[in-house]
Amino acid sequence: MSLKIIVTVKQVPDTHNVTGDAMKPDGTVNRAALPAIFNPEDLNALEEAISLKNRVGGTVTAITMGPPNAANVLKECLYRGADDCVLISDRKFAGADTLATSYALKCAVEKIGKFDVIFSGRQAIDGDTAQVGPQLAEKLGINQLSNVKQVLDVNKKSITVKRSTEYGHEKIKSNFPVLITVTSEANEPRTPSAKRVMAYKNIQTESSSGGYSESYLTVTDGGTIAAIKEWNVEFINADPIQCGLSGSPTKVKNVQNVVLTTQNMKEISSSVEGITALMNELMDEHIIG
Amino acid sequence: MSTKNVMVFLEQHKKKIANVSIELICEANRLAATLGGEVEAILIGNGIKEEMSIPAHYGCKKIFYAEDKRLSHFTSIPYAKIIADIIREQKPQIVLFGATTMGRDVAPRVASELKCGLTADCTELKIGDHTIKDKEFKNILLQIRPAFGGNIIATIVSPESFPSMATVRPGVMKLEEANTKLKAQIVPFTHKLKDSDFMTEILEVIDEAKAVNLQAAQIIVSAGMGASDTSALALVKDLAKTLGGEVGSSRPVVDSGVLIKDHQVGQTGVTVRPNLYIACGISGQIQHRAGMAESKRIIAINKDPEAPIFSIAHYGIVGDVNDVIPKMIKAFKAKA
Numbered sequence A: 001m002s003l004k005i006i007v008t009v010k011q012v013p014d015t016h017n018v019t020g021d022a023m024k025p026d027g028t029v030n031r032a033a034l035p036a037i038f039n040p041e042d043l044n045a046l047e048e049a050i051s052l053k054n055r056v057g058g059t060v061t062a063i064t065m066g067p068p069n070a071a072n073v074l075k076e077c078l079y080r081g082a083d084d085c086v087l088i089s090d091r092k093f094a095g096a097d098t099l100a101t102s103y104a105l106k107c108a109v110e111k112i113g114k115f116d117v118i119f120s121g122r123q124a125i126d127g128d129t130a131q132v133g134p135q136l137a138e139k140l141g142i143n144q145l146s147n148v149k150q151v152l153d154v155n156k157k158s159i160t161v162k163r164s165t166e167y168g169h170e171k172i173k174s175n176f177p178v179l180i181t182v183t184s185e186a187n188e189p190r191t192p193s194a195k196r197v198m199a200y201k202n203i204q205t206e207s208s209s210g211g212y213s214e215s216y217l218t219v220t221d222g223g224t225i226a227a228i229k230e231w232n233v234e235f236i237n238a239d240p241i242q243c244g245l246s247g248s249p250t251k252v253k254n255v256q257n258v259v260l261t262t263q264n265m266k267e268i269s270s271s272v273e274g275i276t277a278l279m280n281e282l283m284d285e286h287i288i289g
Numbered sequence B: 001m002s003t004k005n006v007m008v009f010l011e012q013h014k015k016k017i018a019n020v021s022i023e024l025i026c027e028a029n030r031l032a033a034t035l036g037g038e039v040e041a042i043l044i045g046n047g048i049k050e051e052m053s054i055p056a057h058y059g060c061k062k063i064f065y066a067e068d069k070r071l072s073h074f075t076s077i078p079y080a081k082i083i084a085d086i087i088r089e090q091k092p093q094i095v096l097f098g099a100t101t102m103g104r105d106v107a108p109r110v111a112s113e114l115k116c117g118l119t120a121d122c123t124e125l126k127i128g129d130h131t132i133k134d135k136e137f138k139n140i141l142l143q144i145r146p147a148f149g150g151n152i153i154a155t156i157v158s159p160e161s162f163p164s165m166a167t168v169r170p171g172v173m174k175l176e177e178a179n180t181k182l183k184a185q186i187v188p189f190t191h192k193l194k195d196s197d198f199m200t201e202i203l204e205v206i207d208e209a210k211a212v213n214l215q216a217a218q219i220i221v222s223a224g225m226g227a228s229d230t231s232a233l234a235l236v237k238d239l240a241k242t243l244g245g246e247v248g249s250s251r252p253v254v255d256s257g258v259l260i261k262d263h264q265v266g267q268t269g270v271t272v273r274p275n276l277y278i279a280c281g282i283s284g285q286i287q288h289r290a291g292m293a294e295s296k297r298i299i300a301i302n303k304d305p306e307a308p309i310f311s312i313a314h315y316g317i318v319g320d321v322n323d324v325i326p327k328m329i330k331a332f333k334a335k336a
């Protein structure tokens, strides 16, 4: 069996470690002050892709949309076992919301061609929306299995997974092609392989404007690639109107710093008397007791 | 053009409508009142007619009901197609989904099909105006949500999108009183699904009982990192038990393995609004406050008088949890 696997990844600002100087005086976030990292759940998606490939054979192609330095996350994918990778980058993609992002990814996936399964992280930590995966699946007209915490079985035609929900979990199965969004529970992502770091640490991106044959798009398992492909709007045959800001129905009206709504707090002494009076007050008001 | 109606997707699991859907009906009522529209809903499933009185009692006027054996359990494509078709036919101005695994699976798919705006995990919804250059949009949905890991609050609009769609987490919107006299019109919806739309095969649906149901609790005593060692945690549990409440926690207490995830309150945990929330050794970072700030009464116990938790507390006790909690238990037992 040989599966053609695609994984979508994103470079994000490290919102989990926002320090003082990352906040501007007006309360907005200074993206530049935040280190750019590999979106955590996309690492879980990559891990799932690579372990599936190792289990049944096939190829893994990583794609990301972002500015030129987003190629760094693609390098990380190569270090961990991806066979090929594509950066879709163009000024025209700037300001994209989830709809415009999924449209651009769809065009890139169609350019890659036939595939069996796409793995995406459940959500990215800069927006926490969890929307791009399902929207990409809809745009490609394929099925989706979201919030997946375990891949159970796979055969030539289909994949069976465990999906967690508020109520518990479900075991569900879908034929290929399918898009799967992966949660952090799914696995412990591997670290880069030293050999692959050596092979790829100096890899460059090569822009699509040069125009190369379609054979360039096909990778074979085990081979090494010469460059990270960089594709622009024209190369993936995307309609510029549906990309970036103009393709985004949602707009940010404003952002605000988080203001504390200061209450009229009653200060209670930690003495026996203070606490006894508080507990009595709450009991009299029938809040407790 | 759209109507001024607000539509809610009613999530059902094993024929029971989710609480979050009812919370959304209440919020939809508030929005529809401002717009001068009505509250409608979509329900997809099989053999669940009896349940429909519940959304009706909270003010839902019309329920579009798609019934089919194959729809008894959620799957992405069939549900998304039905919802999109109903929206195209009925043209609501606003559509709301619970930000649950089901809502977060289906809503983006619907938004993609309709090419409309969707804002995830809103904590507040309002009706207001927005201007782009010299174009003015009146009475549109303002979608307010934390962004950047909760470090900022963003207001999102989708002025040129019909409808505007949003997901809202369970427990965020206030539940109003039910009025059992209210009724809703049930409109059967005949879907146009093909066999090939049913791409997901459900092999097993396993319900797992939650270790603790914080959303139903009237009293929550929560442990933060300042109350996470064995003896302090025992005191927190004892206080919760004494008051007849449940034990909640901040995220690092869960991350460090002291309590399981079901206990976590906050942006990435559950949102609660109990009658009484006692924060023990919790600093009160925004991500924690996001899950409990709407509690009716908040008591904060913290060694640090500058802890941000005090800014939202109704009662503040500057002190050590190991000293304060035993005094609370004693005072309560003496009177109760």
Ligand SMILES: Cc1cc2nc3c(=O)[nH]c(=O)nc-3n(C[C@H](O)[C@H](O)[C@H](O)COP(=O)(O)OP(=O)(O)OC[C@H]3O[C@@H](n4cnc5c(N)ncnc54)[C@H](O)[C@@H]3O)c2cc1C
Binding pocket: A015, A016, A017, B149, B150, B223, B224, B225, B226, B227, B249, B250, B251, B252, B253, B264, B265, B266, B267, B268, B269, B270, B280, B281, B282, B283, B284, B285, B286, B287, B288, B291, B301, B302, B303, B304, B307, B319, B320, B321, B322
């Ligand atoms: C994207 C994102 C999502 C997050 N989601 C959540 C979430 O859902 N829920 C959540 O809670 N957090 C969440 N966090 C983490 C959050 O930012 C804080 O780190 C966390 O809430 C802090 O927990 P804490 O107050 O228990 O610990 P700390 O911040 O370490 O505070 C401990 C407090 O205890 C006090 N203290 C210490 N000893 C004592 C004592 N003996 N007696 C009394 N007081 C004492 C200290 O003064 C201090 O104020 C999230 C963070 C990010 C970036």
